[in-house]
Amino acid sequence: MAGLKLSGIRKSFGKVEVIKGIDLDIEDGEFVVFVGPSGCGKSTLLRLIAGLEDITAGELQIDGKVVNQVEPKERGIAMVFQSYAIFPHMSVRENMGFGLTIRRENKAQIKERVDEAARMLQMEDLLDRRPDQLSGGQRQRVAIGRAVVRSPDVFLFDEPLSNLDAALRMNTRMEISELHKRLGTTMIYVTHDQVEAMTLADKIVVLKDGEVQQYGPPMDLYHYPANRFVAEFIGSPPMNFLTAAVEQQADGQVFASADSIGRVSLPEFNFVKPATMHLGLRPQYISLGEGPDSHHRFEATVGVTERLGSETLINLKAKDGTKVTAVLPEDVELQADQTVIFNFDVNKLRVFAI
């Protein structure tokens, strides 16, 4: 069991700086997800923590000890790779017990630990198989089992589910979540899939170009994204952005005027300088019709309708042509090219600098 502390971590490959100064505090037992677009440095950051890459600058502490110069095996970590990285010529049992075997633990104890991990992951029937007799999901389970057998202080996962199909991904995701609940061990999990991040994490770290954009619990990031990047990345379908001129009236009230949806009051803001800004509105907050009086209304033309079963995505075109997506209840029927009135709660609007 251990917490982690990253202070000013930097990593360069040659002249290219990939990780540009990261400060993070990860508490003992937390499930933290690194999420971000491809190439943002998630894997690199995880590998720095694992000790597979040298830290260029900054300090990494695990369980209160600086481990910059400590070998991976001494860091108390276990890692699960996207490509499974299970040894092809060993049986599942040998794979899972590998770390103990090379430490020359006694056979009975290895067997006991492997059996226990296999029971926890419900894979006892796989123990005598070889990796080429396993499906992708089972292989990943072996890799997770190998990590469990080590009983590490910190689990590191690098996109462990991205080679699995959708149904299996959901299953395994839940199993990982259960594993965390049962073991209570600190876990760091890398993914580019925001759904995985939202469902698994106690806290999410959104990365972009080697910098932390925001760090916090999933719903904080969802409701109060720190910038437009986070707003766009978290939540599906992505947030709508509308350009608006924001200004303050003589009475102190702040208003935004957008060509797309008209003039909206922003009760939560006490603004000073007039400027052009982006209004962010999640598709889920748009409803059909006039709505309550406190809601803002706007007209839009209906475009393509996409039915997902539990909900329906409608692509709208606002007055000035701005594209807006709305998520409406399942059975809603709207004619294409029809002009309809929609409404939303102004308190749900977010404002971002351009």
Added chain:
Amino acid sequence: MSTSIKRGNVAGWLMAGPAFFLICLFLILPFFMAIWFSFTDQRLISPNEPEFVGTRNYERLFGMSLLTLDAQTDESGAVKMKDGEPVYPRLRSYTRDKDTYPEYFRKRQWFTIDRSDNRRTFVLASDIVFLKAVKNTLMFVAIVAPVQSGLALLLALLINQKVRGINIFRTIYFMPVVISMVVVSMLWRFIYDGQNGLLNNILGFLSFGYLEPVNWLGNTATALPSIMAMSIWQGVGFFMIIWLSGLQTIPPTLYEASRIEGASGWQTFRYVTWPGLRNTAILVMIVITMQAFTLYPQIAVMTSGGPLDSTQSIVFQMVERGYEKQDISGGSTISVFLFLFVLTISLLQGFLTRKKS
């Protein structure tokens, strides 16, 4: 549609034709001719029509007999001694007497085994030079194959690293491979020279003149080992590249996983690298064995089989008989033997290394 396939086929055959013809002419035809010649008395140039002789050529190559003789005694019944050795009857009286001893006729002594009771078994063979060639070739294979492949693997492991300038090392180690074996042999003749050879000079210098110069190629004890050493040096780069290609098929994440699990260098080799090299190892072993069996240019350039037949090799004998002595049927017989022998060994290797399911 069907016509275009047929036309494509004709064009295809026309294009493959010249190569196919040449392969038949220079590979497949000689192969069957050699088998046929080995059962005749065909000579390279001869006015006489060749005749079918059955297995006579093979009998000549492999003809062997055992002859056990008692030591000679004087009138008193005591064993006659000369220079502290018991005296045995002259072998000539057995090997020149076709009528009394047809089985020993024209055979010569290969080696002897002393019995306890003043008896000695003489191993007689009709073609001692050939048998020596077989023995030398087997020794060559038995030493060169494992040493060369092991050394090549070691080099491959050393240069399979992400270090700046590693390509320079790869090039250097690979260089001898692209030089013809004939040229390499000529160069090494100077290195091994008995008087002013580079090797003698270096050894003398390093031992402050303590080590006497050795005539490496002129000595029955050192000639074959010297040729082995040179052959290993020349071919090691090639197998290094093959090992290297095998090493690079092992996914790097396996190494990372084993590093995280805490494997030492040796454990990583044993549990990750070596199992991952299985197929490469089979390939290297089979190729290296086959190559070692065809030992020839080194011998031809450096020793011509000498001194005292200590560096005779199967292929050298094959060429020597077929062309020097113009005995093409004898040479063919040796080549058929070599073919069957190497084939057997390769099949055996294939069988022993097959994947157990």
